[in-house]
Amino acid sequence: MAIPSYVPVDPRLHPRDYRPSPGRGNGWRRGARPGEIVPNAMPQGGLFGNHGPDIGYAYKLVHRVSDRIKVVGNEQREDAEAGAIAVAMRRAARNGRAPILADLEVALTIWGFFDDQPASGLRVMRAELFEGAHAEAHGYDLRREIAAAVSDHALAMTPAAVTAAHAQDWASLFVDR
Secondary structure (H helix, E strand, O other): OOOOOOOOOOOOOOOOOOOOOOOOOOOOOOOOOOOOOOOOOHHHHHOOOOOOHHHHHHHHHHHHOOHHOOOOOOOHHHHHHHHHHHHHHHHHOOOOOHHHHHHHHHHHHHHHOOOOOOOOHHHHHHHHHOOOOOOOOOOHHHHHHHHHOOOOHHHHHHHHHHHHHHHHHHHHHOOOO
């Protein structure tokens, strides 16, 4: 705060002097900040997940598409949403950005949740993986399996290309299990 002009100041104090901090002047370099995400330097495998900026935003976006989700039989909408969020997070992190609505649409298209009558093989696959995916206790492992089942090739596709590939051969969008 500035000192009023009527307050006497000792001229030997030099209140406005500037001295640079020691060790400065090296400039900015990537990876120097403790919380920075550096590609190819993050831990991989196990339960480390998919690293990306603000991937939790997918939880907010899912409500924009939840009314279009079609579940059959004993499936629950919450399980479908949880699995789609996991795939959307993986797709967004793969591209180094936060999730967008297209990521959720791609995930739901891949798993056939926009179809009135999904293929019987896909329904069987969904029944195995999605039951209980929204649960807190064991849902994380299920969501990881759901995201891992989708191939990298499918995650790299545009939403229109995913829709076309799903209509032609839905099994091509998944890794061989």
